[in-house]
Amino acid sequence: MIQNIILFLLMFLPFLVFFLIRPYSNKSKTSVIPKSYPIIGSYLALKANSHRRIQWLSDIVLASPAATFTLRRLFGIQSIFTANPATVQHILKNNFPNYRKGDIVVGTLSDLLGNGIFNTNGEDWKFQRQVASHEFNTKSLRNFVENVVDSELSDRLVPILSGAAARQEETLDLQDILQRFAFDNICRIAFGYDPQYLNLSFERSDFAEAFQEATEISSLRFREPLPFVWKLKRALNIGSEKRLRIAVSQVRQSANKLVREKKKELHDNSSLGSVDMLSRFLSSGHSDEDFVTDIVISFILAGKDTTSAALTWFFWLLSKNPRVEKEILKEINEKSEAPVFDEVKEMVYTHAALCESMRLYPPVPTDSKEAVNDDVLPDGTAVKKGTVVTYHVYAMGRMESLWGGDWAEFRPERWLERVEGDKWRFVARDSFSYPVFQAGPRICLGKEMAFLQMKRVVAGVLRSFRVVPTAADGVEPEFISFLTSQMKGGFPVKILQRKV
Numbered sequence: 001m002i003q004n005i006i007l008f009l010l011m012f013l014p015f016l017v018f019f020l021i022r023p024y025s026n027k028s029k030t031s032v033i034p035k036s037y038p039i040i041g042s043y044l045a046l047k048a049n050s051h052r053r054i055q056w057l058s059d060i061v062l063a064s065p066a067a068t069f070t071l072r073r074l075f076g077i078q079s080i081f082t083a084n085p086a087t088v089q090h091i092l093k094n095n096f097p098n099y100r101k102g103d104i105v106v107g108t109l110s111d112l113l114g115n116g117i118f119n120t121n122g123e124d125w126k127f128q129r130q131v132a133s134h135e136f137n138t139k140s141l142r143n144f145v146e147n148v149v150d151s152e153l154s155d156r157l158v159p160i161l162s163g164a165a166a167r168q169e170e171t172l173d174l175q176d177i178l179q180r181f182a183f184d185n186i187c188r189i190a191f192g193y194d195p196q197y198l199n200l201s202f203e204r205s206d207f208a209e210a211f212q213e214a215t216e217i218s219s220l221r222f223r224e225p226l227p228f229v230w231k232l233k234r235a236l237n238i239g240s241e242k243r244l245r246i247a248v249s250q251v252r253q254s255a256n257k258l259v260r261e262k263k264k265e266l267h268d269n270s271s272l273g274s275v276d277m278l279s280r281f282l283s284s285g286h287s288d289e290d291f292v293t294d295i296v297i298s299f300i301l302a303g304k305d306t307t308s309a310a311l312t313w314f315f316w317l318l319s320k321n322p323r324v325e326k327e328i329l330k331e332i333n334e335k336s337e338a339p340v341f342d343e344v345k346e347m348v349y350t351h352a353a354l355c356e357s358m359r360l361y362p363p364v365p366t367d368s369k370e371a372v373n374d375d376v377l378p379d380g381t382a383v384k385k386g387t388v389v390t391y392h393v394y395a396m397g398r399m400e401s402l403w404g405g406d407w408a409e410f411r412p413e414r415w416l417e418r419v420e421g422d423k424w425r426f427v428a429r430d431s432f433s434y435p436v437f438q439a440g441p442r443i444c445l446g447k448e449m450a451f452l453q454m455k456r457v458v459a460g461v462l463r464s465f466r467v468v469p470t471a472a473d474g475v476e477p478e479f480i481s482f483l484t485s486q487m488k489g490g491f492p493v494k495i496l497q498r499k500v
Contacts, residue, residue: 032059032060032063033060033063033064033069034046034060034071036072039074039075039076040074041071041072041073041074041075041076041077042071042072042073043073043074043225046071046073046225047225050223053223053481054365054366054394054479054480054481054485055394055479057071057081057366057392057395058083058392058394058395058398060081061081061082061083061392061395062083062395062398062399065379066084066087066379066380066381067082067083067084067087067395067399068080068081068082068083068084068087068377068379068381069081069082070381073225074225074226078384078387079387079388079389079390080377080381080383080387080388080389080390081366081389081390081391081392082377082379082381082389082390082391082392083391083392083395083396083399084377084378084379085396085402085430085432085433086378086379086432087377087378087379087381087391088391088396088432088433088435088439089432089439089440090377090378091369091377091389091391092369092391092432092435092438092439092440092441092442093432093439093440093441095375096440096441097372098371098372098373098375099369099370099371099372099389100121100369100370100372101118101119101120101121101369101370102368102369102370102371102386102388103370104227104368104370104388105119105368105370105388106119106120108218108221108222108227109218109483111218111244111245111248112214112215112218112244112248112251112297113294113297113298113301114290114291114293114294114297115291115294116128116294116295116297116298116299117129117132117295117298117299118298118301118302119294119298127284128281128295128298129445131277131280131281131284132277132280132299132445133445134280135189135190135276135277135280135445136445136446136448136449140189141341141448141449141452142341143189144185144189144449144452144453145340145341145344145452145453145456146340146341148185148188148189149185149452149453149456149457150456152181152184152185152188152198153181153456153457153460154460156181156184156198156199157177157181157198157457157460157461158460158461158464160172160177160198160200161461161464161465161495162464162497164494164495165465165495165496165497166497168494169494170494170495171470171492171493171494172492172493172494172495173490173491173492173493174312174315174467174490174491174492174493175308175312175486175487175490175491176490177198178307178308178311178312178457179212179304179305179308180197180198180208181198181308181457182303182304182305182307182308182453183195183197183198183205183208183211183300183303183304184196184197184198185303185307185453186299186300186302186303186304187300189276189277189303190276190277190278190296190299190300190303191258191262191276191277191278191296192262192276192278192279193258195207195208206250206254207250207251207254207255210246210247210248210250210251210254211247211251211297211300211301211304213243213244213247214244214247214248214250214251215301215305215482215483216482217240217241217243217244217247218244218483219481219482219483220240220482251297252293252297255293255296255297255300256289256290256293258278258296259278259282259289259292259293259296260289262278262279262282263282263289266279266282266283277299278292278295278296281295301483302444302446303446305363305483305484306363306364306450306484307363307450307453307454309361309363309484309485309486310354310357310358310361310363310450310454311454311457311458312486312487312491313357313358313360313361313485313487314353314354314357314454314458315461315467315491315493316469316477316487316491317356317357317360317361317410318353318462318467319467319468319469320410321410324353324410324412325462327349327353327412328349328350328353328458328462329462329463330349331347331348331349331350332347332350332458332459332462332463333463335347335459341452344452344455344456344459345452347455347458347459348416348423348424348425348426349412349416349424350455350458350459351415351426351451351455352412352413352414352415352416352424352426353412354451354454354455354458355412355415355434355436356410356411356412356414356415357410358397358436359397359403359434359436360397360398360410361394361479361485362393362394362397362436362485363436363484363485364393364436364483364484364485365392365393365394365479365481365485366390366391366392366393366394366481367390367391367393367435367438368388368389368390369388369389369390370386370387370388370389371383371384371385371386371387371388371389372385373385377389391435393435393436394479396433396434396435397434402433415427415428415429431443437450462498463498464497464498465495465496465497465498466495466496466497466498467493467495468493468494468495468496469491469492469493470492470493470494471492477489477491
């Protein structure tokens with residue numbers, strides 16, 4: 001009874017606030033910048049745009065002076081959003097010690113991520129980054145491409161696509177397929193464990209399903225204007241928080257089982273050595289199973305959702321831009337039947353096309369830091385201690401000042417220049433104008449691994465198949481974001497055998 005009363009009051013509060021301020025509100029909706037009121041700040045605008053939060057904040061930031069905006073929330077709390085490269089450099093590099101994973105982010109994600117690398121600071125973060133960095137040398141990358149990715153591609157992904165092409169009328173959710181592919185990949189390379197999530201005839205992976213649900217519900221906590229709502233639901237063990245508790249429990253049990261089995265494997269075979277990331281962590285002297293479990297969960301999150309999100313949007317953009325697809329096919333056909341490590345690295349045009357796709361649809365569209373002390377940003381914005389500062393990657397990919405008047409076009413050539421006749425040379429942008437992989441001390445360790453994996457998938461798929469979205473012409477998929485971006489409702493496609 002008490003639970004129902006509390007929930008009723010929480011649901012009624014926004015309507016009460018609306019009617020209290022309605023007589024004083026400005027009815028004009030022409031301005032992009034949201035109205036702010038005493039006590040509630042811009043709560044009403046935030047609530048009204050919760051279904052398109054990323055796009056709404058992007059519009060505001062791009063319309064703001066110096067591409068920086070201070071959003072006033074309930075009870076005087078302020079958050080700062082920016083798409084200014086100088087400000088991004090300031091918080092990610094120049095004044096890095098002052099901008100950390102703050103209490104809000106850490107507390108919101110702690111049930112799922114614990115003290116994993118993406119949810120911690122200081123010595124714990126340094127240790128995890130140092131140990132993980134050994135997994136990204138040339139030998140490991142070559143092994144990843146030539147063994148893990150190639151076998152997953154040839155033994156599972158290509159047969160699934162071939163079957164769909166043979167049945168002609170079958171529709172596949174390519175987003176789901178790519179998520180399964182990436183989940184298998186990261187588990188195999190990082191932990192020496194094959195969940196066979198892409199093997200559709202194999203028993204459904206409870207681990208992967210629970211991981212997906214835990215990720216989505218955890219991210220929804222950030223959309224709640226009143227954090228005490230989800231905290232109360234967690235305390236009462238009701239609704240989405242009850243589902244999250246069950247999902248996290250399943251995830252942690254599965255991850256902990258991986259850790260225990262790897263510890264036993266290393267104990268029984270001391271000559272095995274550090275053949276994967278999990279072995280490296282366990283061999284580093286850290287035997288706390290909970291801590292190593294946090295590490296496992298964080299790296300699955302990094303490897304599963306980012307590359308699959310990037311590839312999902314890439315294949316959609318390619319279907320709308322046949323000219324670009326033709327150029328990529330030309331590059332693929334210049335390589336051997338199955339591109340090996342060195343050849344995949346040389347796929348320059350494909351690399352540029354992937355960068356261009358992630359500019360428009362970044363796998364992680366926003367990222368937040370919390371100020372340890374008072375500060376002033378390069379554009380003059382004052383930052384008080386404890387303020388959350390978010391750099392808006394999605395908005396930065398839409399800045400005319402960075403990408404020109406044709407920023408809305410999918411044009412890989414903006415990343416390239418001609419050399420030696422018809423050959424291309426890739427021209428990278430600085431990581432503070434293009435922070436898709438973060439920048440500064442926290443720049444993504446797996447950046448090169450991600451590109452190699454994606455290029456190998458692109459080559460393996462496009463060599464034999466055409467990916468045709470089933471949506472009607474002119475209907476664009478909806479960009480949404482949990483901890484990483486997705487297509488709302490999946491990416492339904494038909495697979496057609498490519499004619500020689």
